[in-house]
Amino acid sequence: MPDNGNYLTAAYIVAAVILVGYAVVLWRAGKQ
């Protein structure tokens, strides 16, 4: 079995940063 945990970590961090980042942008833009 290949040892590729670092790739998984990288993909999960990229996804989390994009999703949370966009949620924060929308949250702030939605404020009056």
Added chain:
Amino acid sequence: MSPASDAIDRVIRRGRAIMVAGLLGVAAVYVLSLGFTPPEASQGLAFKILYVHAPSAWAMETAFVMVGLTGALYLWLGDRRLDVFAEASATVGMVFGAILLLSGPIWGKTIWGAWWVWDPRLTFTLLLYLLFAGYFALRSALSDPVERARFGAVIGIMGTVLVPFIHLTVYLFRSQHPMPVLGRPPCPPDSPNCAPALPWVLLRPLLLSFVAFTTLYIGFVTTRYGIGLRRVEEESRDAG
């Protein structure tokens, strides 16, 4: 505050609540995937990239199909809210598309040994993404809202046509992209090359991730739609 502003605020508040539920769902996917799911036998831990990659593809394609559908409805009915929704959905589609196009190469590098190959599935997905980048370039170049909505609707419909085609690329072409893991028919008895269906322990996070990303799409698009409606209302108030 006008009744219209009240209604828009309600849309945004509802969108935010769904967005938070979606983010909690994604957090649950991460916990389930990292803490309670074993590595896959041949791909190891990198297999779990599927739990963000596949639902991102689903959410992006749903978002872009909605751009086409609301665009077609706009051309028919001429209601500006449909164009506001289409633009919101296209924006959200680009966000999920970014995850798709970044997580795919990370998986490809460790499993294929290459960040990118000009495989039909990958190439047409990139083309779809660039088409919607063009959608925003076109919209920002047009100042007349009716013209902007009409041209945007046409590009959105063109993008929607691409989506089922992208889905079929793995069947139509000699593709090295993996076949879908959901809805796969059972293997015939004597076919050594047929990949068996995913075991429940590997399927469970995937199903949860589809629910979480769909919720997140609904939350994002509702909030973004509300923000778009507020902009239109402010524009019309300034013009009046």
